[in-house]
Amino acid sequence: MSNTKFSESCYLCNSDSNYIKTDNEKKRHYLCSNENCGEYEISLSAMEHLIHNNDFKSQLLPLAKRCKGTDGLLKISVKGTAIEAKVRPRAEV
Numbered sequence: 392m393s394n395t396k397f398s399e400s401c402y403l404c405n406s407d408s409n410y411i412k413t414d415n416e417k418k419r420h421y422l423c424s425n426e427n428c429g430e431y432e433i434s435l436s437a438m439e440h441l442i443h444n445n446d447f448k449s450q451l452l453p454l455a456k457r458c459k460g461t462d463g464l465l466k467i468s469v470k471g472t473a474i475e476a477k478v479r480p481r482a483e484v
């Protein structure tokens with residue numbers, strides 16, 4: 392796995408952030424500079440699903456914020472036809 396950091400605006404809130412590619416580049420692990428946002432991992436398919444769903448994105452901000460600096464990580468993925476957003480222990484990453 393590559394640990395190369397990419398700079399890009401946060402997927403959830405458009406603030407300055409960095410991400411690394413995870414899961415064979417199928418996911419991105421974002422670390423956001425916005426104090427109302429935080430840290431999360433999102434799959435590329437979930438990014439496609441949510442691209443125009445700003446309501447859902449804003450609901451995820453507090454979850455991402457809660458994970459910053461903790462042992463938990465917000466994971467956003469597609470399950471069937473729905474989006475699943477869960478906080479999981481990082482050890483499972």
Ligand SMILES: [Zn+2]
Nearest residue numbers: 401404423428
């Ligand atoms: Zn953000």
